[in-house]
Amino acid sequence: MTAIFKREISAYFHSAxxxxxxxxxxxFTGYYFLTYNIYNATADFSSLFTLLFxxxxxxxxxxxxxxxSEDKQSKTDQVLLTSPVSPFxxxxxxxxxxxxxFLLAILMTLVLAVVTEVFARVDxxxxxxxxxxxxxxxxxxxxxxxxxxxxTESQVIAALLGFTASLFxxxxxxxxxxxxxxxLYNLFYYLSFSKRYQPFTYGILDLSNVLFFVSIAAxxxxxxxxxxxxxxxx
Amino acid sequence: MIQVKNLSKTYGEKxxxxxxxxxxxxxxxxxxxxxxxxxKSTTMNILTGYLSPNSGSVHVNxxxxxxxxxxxxxxxxxxxxxxxxxxxxxxxxYLNFICDLKKILPDKKARQEHLDALFSQVGLSAVKRRLxxxxxxxxxxxxxxxxxxxGNPKVLILDEPTVGLDPSQVMEIRQLxxxxxxxxxxxxxxHILSEIRELCQRILVLKDGKLIxxxxxxxxxxxxxxxxxxxxxxxxxxxxxxxxxxxxxGLVSLQFLGENEEGTVDAAIETEEGTDARENxxxxxxxxxxxxxxxxxxxxxxxxxxxxxxxxxxxxxL
Numbered sequence: 001m002t003a004i005f006k007r008e009i010s011a012y013f014h015s016a017x018x019x020x021x022x023x024x025x026x027x028f029t030g031y032y033f034l035t036y037n038i039y040n041a042t043a044d045f046s047s048l049f050t051l052l053f054x055x056x057x058x059x060x061x062x063x064x065x066x067x068x069s070e071d072k073q074s075k076t077d078q079v080l081l082t083s084p085v086s087p088f089x090x091x092x093x094x095x096x097x098x099x100x101x102f103l104l105a106i107l108m109t110l111v112l113a114v115v116t117e118v119f120a121r122v123d124x125x126x127x128x129x130x131x132x133x134x135x136x137x138x139x140x141x142x143x144x145x146x147x148x149x150x151x152t153e154s155q156v157i158a159a160l161l162g163f164t165a166s167l168f169x170x171x172x173x174x175x176x177x178x179x180x181x182x183x184l185y186n187l188f189y190y191l192s193f194s195k196r197y198q199p200f201t202y203g204i205l206d207l208s209n210v211l212f213f214v215s216i217a218a219x220x221x222x223x224x225x226x227x228x229x230x231x232x233x234x
Numbered sequence: 235m236i237q238v239k240n241l242s243k244t245y246g247e248k249x250x251x252x253x254x255x256x257x258x259x260x261x262x263x264x265x266x267x268x269x270x271x272x273x274k275s276t277t278m279n280i281l282t283g284y285l286s287p288n289s290g291s292v293h294v295n296x297x298x299x300x301x302x303x304x305x306x307x308x309x310x311x312x313x314x315x316x317x318x319x320x321x322x323x324x325x326x327x328y329l330n331f332i333c334d335l336k337k338i339l340p341d342k343k344a345r346q347e348h349l350d351a352l353f354s355q356v357g358l359s360a361v362k363r364r365l366x367x368x369x370x371x372x373x374x375x376x377x378x379x380x381x382x383x384x385g386n387p388k389v390l391i392l393d394e395p396t397v398g399l400d401p402s403q404v405m406e407i408r409q410l411x412x413x414x415x416x417x418x419x420x421x422x423x424x425h426i427l428s429e430i431r432e433l434c435q436r437i438l439v440l441k442d443g444k445l446i447x448x449x450x451x452x453x454x455x456x457x458x459x460x461x462x463x464x465x466x467x468x469x470x471x472x473x474x475x476x477x478x479x480x481x482x483x484g485l486v487s488l489q490f491l492g493e494n495e496e497g498t499v500d501a502a503i504e505t506e507e508g509t510d511a512r513e514n515x516x517x518x519x520x521x522x523x524x525x526x527x528x529x530x531x532x533x534x535x536x537x538x539x540x541x542x543x544x545x546x547x548x549x550x551x552l
Contacts, residue, residue, distance in 0.1 A: 003334030007320070075318035079381070082282040083335040084307040220289050232286045 008067070012101050018023040019061050025105035028055045033112050036057065043120040045113060049130040057170055060141045061148075061162025062165065067094045068150035068224065071197055077231070091221055093220065102138040106131070126203040132183030133200025136213035137193060141161075141166070143220035150227040164213045167190060170192045194216045235260050236281060236419055237387060241290035243276055243443075250276040252443040253290070258436075262387070263415035265430035266423040267540055268440035274423045275315055276439065278391050281421070282312045294389055308336065315394050317378035317421075321367030321488035324379055325358055328366060329384055333393060338385040349384075355410055356380045357403060371398045379407065383414070390420045397467045398427060408433060439543050447543050462505045464512055467493070469525040478522035484509045498527060514550045 012018030036047040071077040109131060113122050144165055144183065149158040155171050173195065175186040189195070196209045236258045243251040251273045258264045268274045279425055281292055283303050292299040299308035319328055328351050339345035353359040356376045361369060367493040375398040382390060395411065397402045411420060411433055424430055430437060431451055439447035447454060462484075468475050472490045481486055483504035491500040507512040512529050519526050 001447060003331060006334065007323075007331050010327075011320065011322060075314070075316055076320055078284055078312075078318050078334075080335070082284050082307060082310065082312050083332075084304040084337065086304065163438050182244075199258070201287065 002091040004080070004085065004090055006022070008094050008097030009100060012097065013203055016124050017063070021059060021101060022105045023134035024059060025055065026108045028052065028108075029108045029112065033160055036106065037112075037116065043116050043122045043136070045122075045127055046201045046203075049134055050198075052134060053137065053197055054170060055113075056106075056138055056141065057193075058163065059168040060102070060138060061166060062075070062147045063157050064142055064145035064149050064162060066154045066161035067098060067146050067147070069153050069155050071179075072150075072153035073155075077228075081228070081232065088221075091146075091224045091228060095143060095224075097187050098126045098142045098146065099139055102142060103135065104126055106138065109134070123203075129200050129203050130209075131204050133197055136200075137197050137209060139168075140213040140220075141218040143217040146202070147220040147224045147227065148224055152222045167214065235293075235295055236421065236472055238277075239292075239293075239294040241277070241280060241287050241292065242418060243280060243285065243287050248361070249443050250458060251280070251287070253259050254297050254443070255290075255444045256438055256445060256448055258419050260419050260422060261416060262436060263411065263420040263422065263434050264436045265431065265434035266421055266440065267427070267439050271431055273443040274440055274490055275393060276443075278312075278393050278421070278423060282310055283307050291336050307503070309388045310384035311384065311390045312503060313379055313382040313390075313392045317374045319366050319374070319377060319381070322365065323370075324363055324365055325353075325380075326362045328377065331382060332369060332381045332384045336385050352380050356383070357406065360382070360446075365398050365519040372403065374454045375399055376403070383410075386414075386418075388418050390414060390418050392420065394424055396424070396426065404429075411428070439540065441544055451539070453537045454543070462486075462509050462511050463501065463502070464515065464529050466515060466519075466529050467495065467527040468519060469498050469527060472501075474522065474524055475501060477498055478518050478524055479503070479515065482514045482518050484511075495527075 012021075019022050029048070032048045032051045035046070036045070036051075071080060081087070082085050113124075113127050116122050145158075145162040148161040148165060149155075151161070152158050169192075172192045176185060176192065178187050179188065199206050199209055236256075238257070239255050241254045242249070243249050251293060254273070254277065266274050266277065276285065280287050281294070281299070283306065286300070292306075294306040295309045297309070299306045302383070320331075323331065325351065329352070330345070333339050333345055333346045333349075339348055340534050349362075353362050356379055358373070358376050358380055361373055366374065369377065375396075377393060379392075382392065390411075392411070397408050399407060408429065411422070414420060416432070422430065434451070436450055437447065437454060438445060475490075476488065479485060482503075482505070486506060487502075489500055489502045494500050503511050503515055505514065515529070516526055
């Protein structure tokens with residue numbers, strides 16, 4: 001698992017992908033910080049984290065598009081699956097590498113909070129709640145998009161599938177309003193990433209929301225492992 | 235050691251392997267032959283744990299691939315048919331990654347010494363710091379070969395090991411396989427039959443997923459040898475040879491193949507089955523003072539053996 005984690009981290013920063021992903025998130029974080037915190041002279045980061053929700057939704061598929069599909073296309077899955085490493089360790093190693101790059105990218109919010117602290121009082125418990133929410137959102141979304149990447153050998157298709165999933169998650173609240181109460185309504189309501197994420201931006205740390213994101217991540221990691229295992233039986 | 239018992243694999247309706255069983259001991263180099271689609275790659279993929287069989291079992295050095303895949307895979311070095319690697323990595327970096335993946339040689343100094351020795355053996359020393367994606371096909375094949383040898387595995391499974399290599403490199407790699415074969419179990423699949431004949435003590439032949447032969451090249455040659463059919467080259471004319479051989483015991487046919495050397499004639503002779511045409515022909519020609527320059531055709535080449543085995547199987551199905 002460690003070997004795969006190290007290789008994937010190195011792959012992110014041997015190519016432009018890791019740098020571009022971090023740079024894009026730094027840009028959006030900096031821009032929103034400037035427009036909401038600096039112009040409004042506030043140390044409240046709620047607006048910044050609310051606005052980062054769609055940014056993360058549409059950036060994560062770029063981060064994960066090559067994770068599994070690249071191995072399938074270049075046949076390096078043969079090297080991995082014939083080594084004494086279990087499929088779950090392969091999946092976990094890749095997942096943790098993407099999560100680390102994601103954390104590195106959202107670390108900019110922490111840097112900005114520290115800088116803000118020099119000039120004003122930052123509500124740190126609230127900020128940590130925000131940060132945890134964004135981390136959990138990223139963790140769940142990376143697992144979903146990684147699973148989608150395992151379904152194809154084309155990185156472009158993997159990215160498109162990821163964007164579609166993100167778009168679906170983004171409009172899920174609107175869909176909830178469109179359907180009458182019943183199974184679909186309940187499904188959309190309970191699976192809404194936005195509804196689960198919002199309480200974090202209000203400073204509410206609800207354990208059920210934490211468990212929701214952790215469960216989504218665990219479920220899709222399990223599915224990705226199954227997809228990898230399935231290749232041995234196909 | 236590899237033990238394979240009743241291995242079967244199907245892809246949808248197609249049977250890729252049908253109850254294949256064999257055993258390869260430590261110190262043996264075994265060749266796996268078969269036409270395209272015969273099941274060679276499927277066999278190798280199952281042996282390495284890349285694919286799972288529908289039924290049957292594979293034991294590698296005593297470890298069941300189905301039950302203890304981690305332990306079984308630890309003993310295997312695998313060279314896939316298509317070299318697979320991360321193009322963005324440098325050669326040294328990639329082989330270090332393989333060491334990490336196989337959880338071997340944790341000591342950095344010992345690892346680098348092992349890798350340097352490997353680079354030298356497979357001819358990668360000059361390119362060990364280069365990106366794999368920038369290497370030529372031959373060098374990529376060497377990188378793939380080197381990753382199979384990392385950690386000196388007890389079982390080597392090599393799918394077309396010398397494809398894309400230059401002739402001198404082919405000789406070196408074959409020598410390396412021969413040396414490794416003294417202490418390891420080696421299974422080679424190759425379309426270069428001379429390579430199989432040169433390296434392997436035993437040959438497995440697959441046809442439509444079935445193991446149709448498992449023996450030494452010598453024994454397989456005996457199975458397919460046809461001593462009553464020979465070709466000869468004689469110093470003399472066709473007329474003289476016909477005269478000399480007309481009373482040969484059991485002669486079934488005599489066909490002249492032309493003059494391939496000045497003053498000589500080539501002929502194909504067939505005598506009755508169960509007789510050795512070579513002896514009778516020799517005596518007949520000697521009595522007529524016709525020098526026999528050489529006899530050939532009674533010793534089958536591996537190509538002949540392979541094709542005859544495959545055809546024999548076809549005939550038995552008719």
